[in-house]
Amino acid sequence: xIKGNHGAVIWLTGLSGAGKSTLAEKLVRHYKDxxxxxxxxxxxxxxxxxxxxxxxREREEHIRRIGFMASLLERNGIIVVASFISPYRAxxxxxxxxxxxxxxxxxxxxxxxxxxRDTKGLYRRARKGEIKNFTGIDDPYEAxxxxxxxxxxxxxxxxxxxxxxxxQLGPLIN
Amino acid sequence: xIKGNHGAVIWLTGLSGAGKSTLAEKLVRHYKDxxxxxxxxxxxxxxxxxxxxxxxREREEHIRRIGFMASLLERNGIIVVASFISPYRAxxxxxxxxxxxxxxxxxxxxxxxxxxRDTKGLYRRARKGEIKNFTGIDDPYEAxxxxxxxxxxxxxxxxxxxxxxxxQLGPLIN
Numbered sequence: 001x002i003k004g005n006h007g008a009v010i011w012l013t014g015l016s017g018a019g020k021s022t023l024a025e026k027l028v029r030h031y032k033d034x035x036x037x038x039x040x041x042x043x044x045x046x047x048x049x050x051x052x053x054x055x056x057r058e059r060e061e062h063i064r065r066i067g068f069m070a071s072l073l074e075r076n077g078i079i080v081v082a083s084f085i086s087p088y089r090a091x092x093x094x095x096x097x098x099x100x101x102x103x104x105x106x107x108x109x110x111x112x113x114x115x116x117r118d119t120k121g122l123y124r125r126a127r128k129g130e131i132k133n134f135t136g137i138d139d140p141y142e143a144x145x146x147x148x149x150x151x152x153x154x155x156x157x158x159x160x161x162x163x164x165x166x167x168q169l170g171p172l173i174n
Numbered sequence: 175x176i177k178g179n180h181g182a183v184i185w186l187t188g189l190s191g192a193g194k195s196t197l198a199e200k201l202v203r204h205y206k207d208x209x210x211x212x213x214x215x216x217x218x219x220x221x222x223x224x225x226x227x228x229x230x231r232e233r234e235e236h237i238r239r240i241g242f243m244a245s246l247l248e249r250n251g252i253i254v255v256a257s258f259i260s261p262y263r264a265x266x267x268x269x270x271x272x273x274x275x276x277x278x279x280x281x282x283x284x285x286x287x288x289x290x291r292d293t294k295g296l297y298r299r300a301r302k303g304e305i306k307n308f309t310g311i312d313d314p315y316e317a318x319x320x321x322x323x324x325x326x327x328x329x330x331x332x333x334x335x336x337x338x339x340x341x342q343l344g345p346l347i348n
Contacts, residue, residue: 037250050239065224069243076211078250 007074009099012083014107015136017114019153024083026162031079043084054133060091067095087135089142106147109154111136181248183273186257188281189310191288193327198257200336205253217258228307234265241269261309263316277346280321283328285310
């Protein structure tokens, strides 16, 4: 454990396009600027390194591996910022149990808004049937029931959402 | 990075029964006693958490994941002691490339000696054909060609092998 610092797993969950990666990147930058040890585990990047499918079982296995990785980093005093759709409540609960300090952040934006943004053009492709098992379209998203933090990104700018996230994390991350 | 400490990945490779886990556990204890941040990633334990097969492709994927995990820990100043048969040279090379300071330790004992020890009874089962793709029996083991450290455990006690390992690691781990 690094002196004076405690690790934590800050787990951002939400639909594709809700703003998870954007907020996660700003959070990582924030902790780096403070000189804190921090690692970003991001869904798109991890799928690039470790290709896997989108069935329930494959998603669960994938999140379990990420969760284990996060827990190893955390217990060594590192702040882990994880941004994953992670649509299943049971999966997120499993990761929570692996970790010491687990902070679930629900990056909340409605399907309508995410689909309208469609930053990566994935919703359009999913609607056309070119992508299967797409969360929100033909695959479920189980929203957190009692997350430590909720950030609604619908009506807010990135700066506003980030300020809200930081203020909510403040009392949780020392 | 933890002040004054550098991370490292100490990667023990060798046949089943060569003594990897035993040496790895002693090494982890040693660094813990020194107050160094250390994590042990062990083949049997990791397969317990993340079941996978024994085909070349599955072994490679598994080692790649472990290597990535090790590299994240290492770059945060943690000493990672990894004990995996990891039979393929290309696979170990891939992990080496991911890491900053990678120390390959060849835990060397001949197939004959390992089979005679047969601490887990696995060689007997592999000879009977009850286990397939068993390294050394019906699956290859590609010994390191230029490892940083070689520990021959054939004629030596655990204490002797460990003392040799420590003395070899000394100049490499500050």
